[in-house]
Amino acid sequence: MREVKIGIIGLGGMARYHIEQFGKVQGLRIIALCDVSTQALQEIGDQLGIDEARRYQSSEALIADSEVDGVVSVTPNNAHAGILKACIAAGKPLYAEKPLTRTYEEAVEVLELYQRNPIPCIINFSYRNGAAFQYVKQLVQGGKVGRVNHIFVQYLQEWGAPPSRTPFVWRFDESITGTGTLGDLGSHMIDLSQYVLGERISELQAMLTTIIPERPDPLTGLPVKVNVDDFACFNARFSNGTVGVFQTSRNAIGSGNQHELTIYGDAGTLHVSTLNDKQLIWTYAKDGEPGTVTETIEVPSEHALNPWQSFTDLISGKESAEFASLEDGFNNQAVLEAVLRASKSGTVVSVASL
Missing domain, CATH: 3.30.360.10 (Dihydrodipicolinate Reductase; domain 2)
Incomplete structure (x- = not known):
């Protein structure tokens, strides 16, 4: 089975919990990180042994990294829409925290883009x-x-x-x-x-x-x-x-x-x-x-469900009906x-x- 390589955007407290859980998934490796805080990038990057070149301060740069198979977004709400749009444009599978976006207007824009170019996506209603x-x-x-x-x-x-x-x-x-x-x-x-x-x-x-x-x-x-x-x-x-x-x-x-x-x-x-x-x-x-x-x-x-394993499976082409899709996230918004x-x-x- 091919190794699944993911990148994490946002390195706050909740992200660190997700990092811990993804670390338990066999066949998955975190290869890239993104945060506006250089201190957080250094701390978590050193802890996980992430290559310096893949410690990003731009979410767009991490999403554009050809080695990253899937993206995990754990950010404040005002970043949600931009990350969703970038992942849709890049065709990158995404695991994102709720709510879908900051506003309903942003959600409409995201849904329209997604309907034209759907990607594997889990909105994490934990x-x-x-x-x-x-x-x-x-x-x-x-x-x-x-x-x-x-x-x-x-x-x-x-x-x-x-x-x-x-x-x-x-x-x-x-x-x-x-x-x-x-x-x-x-x-x-x-x-x-x-x-x-x-x-x-x-x-x-x-x-x-x-x-x-x-x-x-x-x-x-x-x-x-x-x-x-x-x-x-x-x-x-x-x-x-x-x-x-x-x-x-x-x-x-x-x-x-x-x-x-x-x-x-x-x-x-x-x-x-x-x-x-x-x-x-x-x-x-x-x-x-x-x-x-x-x-x-x-x-x-x-x-209980294991969303971290399920996201790994989703990247590998397996479906799971038990997690919220982007459409579910839009309905919630x-x-x-x-x-x-x-x-x-x-x-x-x-x-x-x-």
């Missing part, structure tokens, strides 16, 4: 990978809960709450991130709900707010205005009639990383959470007995845009109307 989230999808689509009537989805974090004294970082900068909590955490909620149900969101109503309107500049300490949301909620209707309630916040004290989904069906209720991503909670009415029964289902780790428009207008917005 919660698909968890064993319990995979298993709950199988149970729901296998009919365990019967008809799904409604769902509740939330993604709560506390790092932006007042006790954390979080300064103004790029995730609060509209010119870089596009939206705040909505695009960062809400994109996961949208993807996971549609993936588990096997249905697309068709219409919604929404409310976004900025709980902390100013944050201190990390260098000067002076207040900087925050123009993106740090709390978002919306109600949505799926194409099959199921209704969903969604909320996400960076100000939820006590919630380190709490992403969870509760599915209410005719036959019972399934609950899954990152607080224990190897368990499902199943509540149902037992025949001949009053009330309900609640069971904890332990999910074997083999139900369209739903994010519908949430923005619904919040601004105070009306129900159809995703198809975009």
Whole structure:
């Protein structure tokens, strides 16, 4: 089997986790790196033994490298569209972090280019990978809960709450991130709900707010205005009639990383959470007995997905239906845009109307 050679764009904390995981894949080698930080390039480049000539500060140069078989992009949102466009132009397979782009307008441009010159692509909505989230999808689509009537989805974090004294970082900068909590955490909620149900969101109503309107500049300490949301909620209707309630916040004290989904069906209720991503909670009415029964289902780790191996396989010509495609990423961006428009207008917005 031919060795697969990849390049990594962006060398922050999340990228270092991906580097570690790609290092476990047999038949794959990281041969090129890209970052604006010369210090990060030197540190990671030396660690991995990357040739000096393949330590790039330009993403376009890494993508154009003929020895690079596939590209992994782990960058802030404002770089997503440019990297996508360059990979499409070069015909390079791409593994990219969500959301697809910074704005819906950028997503439209990317999709049009992709439709003319498609490339192998994984948009990494990472919660698909968890064993319990995979298993709950199988149970729901296998009919365990019967008809799904409604769902509740939330993604709560506390790092932006007042006790954390979080300064103004790029995730609060509209010119870089596009939206705040909505695009960062809400994109996961949208993807996971549609993936588990096997249905697309068709219409919604929404409310976004900025709980902390100013944050201190990390260098000067002076207040900087925050123009993106740090709390978002919306109600949505799926194409099959199921209704969903969604909320996400960076100000939820006590919630380190709490992403969870509760599915209410005719036959019972399934609950899954990152607080224990190897368990499902199943509540149902037992025949001949009053009330309900609640069971904890332990999910074997083999139900989890391995996106790093799958990207390697994708470069080698194998397909995987379990990961988000570029089209899935575009749909996600369209739903994010519908949430923005619904919040601004105070009306129900159809995703198809975009």
